[in-house]
Amino acid sequence: MAKRRLITKNRLMTKSKLIESVVRALDILELLDAEGEMGITEMADKLDMEKSTVYRAINTLRARYYVSQDPDTLKYANSYKLFEMGHNVVRNTGIPKMAYRFMRKLAQGSRGAVNLGVRDGKKVVYIDKIESDETVKVCMKIGQSIPLHCTGLGKALLSFMSEREVRGLLGRDPLERFTEKTHGNVEDLLADLAEIRKRGYSVDNEEHIMGILCVASPAFNAKGEAIAAISIASPKMSHNGPGCIEELGQAVYEAADGFTKSIGGRRPVYF
Amino acid sequence: MAKRRLITKNRLMTKSKLIESVVRALDILELLDAEGEMGITEMADKLDMEKSTVYRAINTLRARYYVSQDPDTLKYANSYKLFEMGHNVVRNTGIPKMAYRFMRKLAQGSRGAVNLGVRDGKKVVYIDKIESDETVKVCMKIGQSIPLHCTGLGKALLSFMSEREVRGLLGRDPLERFTEKTHGNVEDLLADLAEIRKRGYSVDNEEHIMGILCVASPAFNAKGEAIAAISIASPKMSHNGPGCIEELGQAVYEAADGFTKSIGGRRPVYF
DNA sequence: ATAAACTGTTCTGTAGACCGGAACAGATAT
DNA sequence: ATATCTGTTCCGGTCTACAGAACAGTTTAT
Numbered sequence: 001m002a003k004r005r006l007i008t009k010n011r012l013m014t015k016s017k018l019i020e021s022v023v024r025a026l027d028i029l030e031l032l033d034a035e036g037e038m039g040i041t042e043m044a045d046k047l048d049m050e051k052s053t054v055y056r057a058i059n060t061l062r063a064r065y066y067v068s069q070d071p072d073t074l075k076y077a078n079s080y081k082l083f084e085m086g087h088n089v090v091r092n093t094g095i096p097k098m099a100y101r102f103m104r105k106l107a108q109g110s111r112g113a114v115n116l117g118v119r120d121g122k123k124v125v126y127i128d129k130i131e132s133d134e135t136v137k138v139c140m141k142i143g144q145s146i147p148l149h150c151t152g153l154g155k156a157l158l159s160f161m162s163e164r165e166v167r168g169l170l171g172r173d174p175l176e177r178f179t180e181k182t183h184g185n186v187e188d189l190l191a192d193l194a195e196i197r198k199r200g201y202s203v204d205n206e207e208h209i210m211g212i213l214c215v216a217s218p219a220f221n222a223k224g225e226a227i228a229a230i231s232i233a234s235p236k237m238s239h240n241g242p243g244c245i246e247e248l249g250q251a252v253y254e255a256a257d258g259f260t261k262s263i264g265g266r267r268p269v270y271f
Numbered sequence: 272m273a274k275r276r277l278i279t280k281n282r283l284m285t286k287s288k289l290i291e292s293v294v295r296a297l298d299i300l301e302l303l304d305a306e307g308e309m310g311i312t313e314m315a316d317k318l319d320m321e322k323s324t325v326y327r328a329i330n331t332l333r334a335r336y337y338v339s340q341d342p343d344t345l346k347y348a349n350s351y352k353l354f355e356m357g358h359n360v361v362r363n364t365g366i367p368k369m370a371y372r373f374m375r376k377l378a379q380g381s382r383g384a385v386n387l388g389v390r391d392g393k394k395v396v397y398i399d400k401i402e403s404d405e406t407v408k409v410c411m412k413i414g415q416s417i418p419l420h421c422t423g424l425g426k427a428l429l430s431f432m433s434e435r436e437v438r439g440l441l442g443r444d445p446l447e448r449f450t451e452k453t454h455g456n457v458e459d460l461l462a463d464l465a466e467i468r469k470r471g472y473s474v475d476n477e478e479h480i481m482g483i484l485c486v487a488s489p490a491f492n493a494k495g496e497a498i499a500a501i502s503i504a505s506p507k508m509s510h511n512g513p514g515c516i517e518e519l520g521q522a523v524y525e526a527a528d529g530f531t532k533s534i535g536g537r538r539p540v541y542f
Numbered sequence: 543a544t545a546a547a548c549t550g551t552t553c554t555g556t557a558g559a560c561c562g563g564a565a566c567a568g569a570t571a572t
Numbered sequence: 573a574t575a576t577c578t579g580t581t582c583c584g585g586t587c588t589a590c591a592g593a594a595c596a597g598t599t600t601a602t
Contacts, residue, residue, distance in 0.1 A: 017327060017330055018327075018330060018331040018334055019292045019296070019327055019328060019331045021290045021292045021293055022292055022293055022296040022328060022331045023331060023334075023335070025290070025293040025296070026331075026335050026337070029356070030335075030356075033356045033359050033360075037363070056289070056290055057290060057293060059288055059289060060289040060290045060293045060294060060297075061293070061297075063289055063294075064294070064297050064301075065391075065392055066297070072494075077360075077363065078356065078359070078360045078363075079360065079391065080357075080360060080361070080389060080391035081391060081392075082353060082356050082357040082360050083357035083358065083360050083361055083391075083396060083398070083414060084357065084391065084396055084414055084416055085300070085301075085304045085349065085353050085357060086351075086353040086354035086355065086356060086358065086414065087354065087357065087411060087413065087414025087415070088304050088349070088414070089304075089348075089349045089350065089353050089354050090351070090354055090411065090414075091411050091414075092307040092308070092348065092349075096411055097411070118351060120336075120350065120351035120352060120355065121336055121352075125351050125354060125355055127351075128411070140358060140361065140367055140368070140399070142358065143354060143355055143357065143358025143359075143361075143362075144355075144358070145355055223343075
């Protein structure tokens with residue numbers, strides 16, 4: 001039975017040009033990423049592999065310090081090496097450093113938490129932030145990922161992608177609803193994106209989390225690609241005057257635009 | 272020539288029970304980590320592999336979104352997936368969250384940057400920080416690693432390891448000197464560690480960076496292992512009164528001790 | 543106590559995945 | 573035009589990496 005499954009697997013492997021043992025090792029890494037810590041037998045079970053296969057892969061990962069074993073429980077977990085490497089990914093882009101002065105200025109001019117995000121596949125990842133003076137500290141928000149279709153940062157990053165790309169990215173399965181204000185289908189989202197494109201900033205009015213308002217604007221590289229977005233988020237009740245959102249929008253637009261210009265980027269005119 | 276090298280490699284691989292293709296994939300990941308971005312030919316060159324080998328490995332990593340290819344230059348770089356996974360490693364430990372209130376209290380009682388670090392092999396990795404009010408912002412310090420033997424955090428983490436462990440970790444090659452105050456050999460370091468153990472906090476007085484004073488103390492789990500350390504760092508000139516270092520030491524000790532107690536940890540009595 | 547049922551780890555023969563090397567396909571430079 | 577870079581594809585043979593079982597400890601159950 002295990003044999004039959006294997007044959008199928010191998011057929012697939014042969015078709016796509018991937019290295020099977022590397023795929024298996026990555027499966028393990030991702031299982032540990034999702035579950036925290038686990039023993040060999042349990043991994044073999046969940047991934048439908050032989051124990052000895054898992055053992056060898058884990059052994060390789062451990063030899064290179066990607067995972068570590070708790071000497072008492074004998075369970076394995078991903079190690080800090082990934083943390084370090086992950087930060088190098090961001091540091092190599094230089095984006096947080098270059099964006100910082102514009103985020104700072106934005107933070108000083110308004111109340112609310114300023115965030116910097118980039119797209120990672122179908123998600124947005126926070127890569128830097130400046131906390132508002134007295135917001136409740138949310139520990140380790142950097143590194144977290146949030147959806148594209150219902151967040152300020154996400155919609156800002158989507159807004160300058162072609163309709164084709166957006167559909168390719170999100171069109172497969174229905175958009176997950178987080179609140180009653182979340183866009184339920186791609187058509188609504190695309191309409192919103194067109195407005196964002198015209199306006200220069202996106203608004204997430206409780207589309208992801210009730211009670212939170214978030215306004216964001218994208219920054220571009222020289223090729224006109226949105227490489228990052230800056231947002232400002234705050235509890236909804238602190239916005240009562242009319243025109244308040246427009247003011248915030250103008251402020252984040254200016255921050256993102258300043259960042260864009262400082263790196264020789266350009267906002268695409270139209271498409 | 273390339274063939275002879277390979278045979279040696281394979282011998283080694285066979286002896287140690289590692290999966291060769293996974294090792295190669297990790298080599299690639301680490302090369303990109305160190306160098307930022309690179310083409311296939313250059314990687315093959317630097318790692319002494321065949322182009323096709325690198326191609327297949329990279330293809331596997333790309334299929335899983337560990338690396339991405341720049342569509343213009345065709346060069347590959349590590350992607351944000353590593354960043355996300357890295358943060359999950361830290362989040363899963365829960366350490367920053369649990370340590371935060373003690374770091375906060377420390378930051379409010381003194382001036383200086385408060386840092387939280389853990390050991391990662393022969394290094395310390397920053398996993399959280401609270402910046403002083405008006406220090407120059409050093410962008411993305413979190414995720415960076417610093418040496419064990421010449422930093423406040425590092426020595427705090429070493430101080431409750433056995434002499435055997437310390438020698439095993441650092442005894443191989445001579446200690447790297449960063450300033451004239453860096454411990455040049457393991458004996459001096461061990462003497463310092465004994466004092467730290469008695470005193471309860473470590474002092475890095477320009478051992479790593481000239482002009483910087485750093486005081487740190489370790490926190491322990493229930494098994495009495497130092498799982499993290501808290502430090503407070505500031506420019507040296509701001510400490511002029513006698514007894515100033517002692518005061519700082521007392522403050523970080525209390526922070527680390529509070530953290531230890533809050534997680535049901537215990538400070539080892541002696542060994 | 544004894545056994546049964548868990549762990550992680552080691553061993554071995556062999557199927558076939560993976561590697562090396564060469565060829566190919568575009569770009570860019572000469 | 574020719575040479576020389578890229579990244580990518582193909583193929584045949586070697587020897588890796590797999591499956592499965594055995595082993596060695598612990599913990600749990602009888």
